[in-house]
Amino acid sequence: MAAARILVVEDEESIREALTVALRGEGWAVEAAPDGSGLEARLEAFRPDVVVLDWMLPGRDGPTLARVVHSFGDVGVVLLTARSEVGARLRGFEAGVDDYVTKPFEMAELLARLRALLRRLGRVPTTVQVGDLVVDATAGVVTRGGHRVELTATELRLLGFLVENRGRTMSTTQILTQVWGYEDVAENLVQVHVSALRKKLEAHGDRLLHTVRGIGYVVRA
Template identity: 35%
Template sequence: MEAKLLLVEDEPFMLEEMQTYLQREGFRVLTACTGKEALAIARSDRPELVVLDWMLPEKSGIDVCRELRQFSNCGIIMVTARSDEADKIVGLEIGADDYLTKPFSLRELATRIRALLRRLRGPEDRLMFLKRDNLTISEAKCQVFKDGQEIQLTPTEFKILYTLAAHPGMVFSRLQLLKTALQDEYTGYERTMDSHIRNLRRKLGDDPASPRYVQTVYGFGYRFGEQS
């Protein structure tokens, strides 16, 4: 299920970067630049999770967090340049669920968001999909959609694609991919992976000469394109 996030940050460039990245990751993203604006949006749109900067104009992130807890049980990740343990304790004691210290990578932010959503939703409703370029990959339903159209993959093809897409840019050898994607289900010679990759590329419409999704790293193995 697609999650609705509210990003609260008064630095326009950072806010735009976070919004663009998280939208690419498949989230619905609302934004606010001040504490008052954040509270108004939270009341009207009911986000599932709020990424909340500590230092904000009009109302501080601490005040916003305290007021949010009066009417919402949404997840809250506090973001700040403060690294003192006492500050972290203050944020957690007034109702924040997690704490992220600047500077941080956008990938770490997305990982923290997914981890908190899993805790909030429980085991029966985990966030188990990936958004990669124009592909949406649902682990829970073993489905892949390209531009909204479902692509029919075999279970083996799906596991390979999900493993690669979950780690864009990471190179997997054939043997690593077999072990990671298929675990003990397949013990054949690792070169059979090449056949699975060919079939996967054909179904995804990937150009073998210049693949967009599943790329060959000659002498090493395969990776999912980082630009996707």
């Protein structure tokens, strides 16, 4: 499968450049623009799988451009916005926005949301391998050294998030937000589930799920 293609439309240069570096670091093809001028031509030439749009752009704003994007077919749209009011978000969804990321944002959260959207669009492999660990998120199947590892639904979501971000240390807050959907719970919830998950994985091999003291957790071979 060819690399996923991401078009970034963001007028703030520092954010645009940071996004370009991070997205290319995922192995995706990236094109970036400072505004929506010439968007139709870019869509025709680049044929992106997902467009990341800033809401507040010079000229046509994000929701307006989202309508243009969807006129080109099954292209995902992620909107970057500092606006949190319900009415604004509804306008975006009505324009065909698939997901929101609120500024200021953590790059890891945006990458996770993009991976999830690309999976829904069928543009990324659903199977991830780290060493002898193989995780098929779609089928809900995990194997280690050829042995099936039986996980609960929460453990599967937790492991899926960590292997998607393999090699990166994920904080407890990031894990709570992405796996549980909220962060206003006791942090030991993550510790308990990591401990149970680690025990199951290490029944068939060496440690893959590591604790980075004072920061969070990382999966690496």
